[in-house]
Amino acid sequence: MILTVTPNAALDVTYGVDSLRPRTSHRVGAVHRRAGGKGVNVARVLAGRGRAVTVTGLVGGPTGALIREDLRGVPGLRDALVPVAGESRQTVTVVSGDDGDATVFNEQGPHVSSAEWRAFTDCFAELVREASVVALCGSLPPGLPTDVYAQLIGLASEMGVPTVLDTSGAPLLDALGARPDVVKPNVAELAAATGCEDAGAGAERLRALGARSVVVSSGPEGLLAVTPDGRRRAVPPERLAGNPTGAGDACVAGLAAGLADGADWGDVLREAVALSAAAVACPVAGDVDAAVHERFRTTVTVEDLHAPQPH
Template sequence: MILTVTLNAALDVTYTVDALVPYATHRIGSVTARAGGKGVNVARVAAALGHETAVTGFAGGATGTAIRAELAAAGLRDELVAVAAESRRTATVVDGVDATGFHEPGPEVRTTEWSAFCASFAGLARAAHVVVCSGSLPPGVPLDAYAVLVDIARRHGARTVVDAEGSSLRAALAARPDIVKPNLAELTATVGITEPLAGGRALCAAGARSVVVSSGPDGLLAVTGEGTWRARPPRRIRGNPTGAGDAAVAALAAGLVHDAPWPRRLRDATALSAAAVAAPLAGEFDAPAYHRMRVEISLEELDATHLDR
């Protein structure tokens, strides 16, 4: 099972418009509301790939009820833990070229609610092959939350992926997650380095066993114990890039489940990320594009030196 952790789960509202113009009034072509947050998107993609999944995190208030109802409608296993405060909403405006997002901070989580979550998570981790910890932390959750969860997961034999940034990611490195997956902006926010290879090596030196840096249309860079590779899609994909990183994480988690060699993991993650841009909503991907691009990905080995892990 792939267990995804979305501590700051959201109700994602997506608007489509012909063109996004600042300070203008827009006529919306379509509106979609669904359960979201990085880990939820990862679970959707992993489930579509045929993996057993479960979604955990926090849900509260009327928005939390809507999140849980949509998870049920989507056939995703709901292991969310209740909180008293209202879950957040996000709004994404897509104009066919790119996407613009607006994200609320999330519910205030009490100390007792965090303790209840950790107890629930420990039970779920016993049955998980891979645990994915993704996204921001809601107010009240300790900054070392992902370090705590990675440590619990490892004690129960699960492998771990962390997709976060800044102080929460820096704290998680002490627990030595199997894979860390920042994008370029998150890499800079975490280690102050904008160059992917140098930044990836810095994260490994700080504790990550492997690092995959996503660079939008330029693909992925992996710094691993087997070597270092850069993978690029065959062409630039136009569409909604909101869930592209989450699709890459789903592929990386699947690679951990199958213990696939890194070159294959990276090809799959790059192809799936690009195919997600071609889909209208985060958590989806264009299946024909994915299968086509898996054999079209350009893979370059940058460094055959193995890390001492």
């Protein structure tokens, strides 16, 4: 079982409008509501590929109830979310019919107390025993210290369970000392965290701080992986137009599945790029286009940038 953690689970609401015009009133056409947050989207991709997956994290209030209700409809996905007193956040994405562009409003999420966090870590410690991999995903709700991912990585390491971390800013930097197996920033997050404009240099900086491997995503240009056995670049065969929102989550799903299978880095990266592209081809984060996935998984190129260091 792959375990995904979403400390700040969300209800993702999408509004279709004719055209977004600031300072006016809009009649909303189609409304879609769906459980979200990065770890939830990762779990959806994995469940859709037939993987046994468990979702944990924190949810609360009526919005939390809607999140859980939506997850009940996902075959193969087990809900092990932990309740908190606060109200889960909602995100609102307004999609303009005239140009297809999206404008996003992200609530910050419930205030989580230290007692609630302790209750969560107790649940997590039980869940991680059954996990082959743990994916730790997204922002933290208010009230939590920025080192909570380090605690979870430590608990997973004690059980010998590898970890994939996808977050940014202080929660990323403060997790590195616990030695996550794979960290997946995008180029902007990497530059913000390290001050390095060069992705290779930034990745080395994260490794120096504790990350074992770093996989940097750069949209349609693919992935750069900096690992203990060398650097590789994985590049998709073509550029796809579409919705980039869920591409990072699909990439994490690919990395987690590869880690669970003990696959070699070439295969792991190929699958991660193929899933990312398949997510871009779908309008909603957490979905992947099966045809694009099949086409890309054999056509992604993986290049060794330099040989492994001699021992």
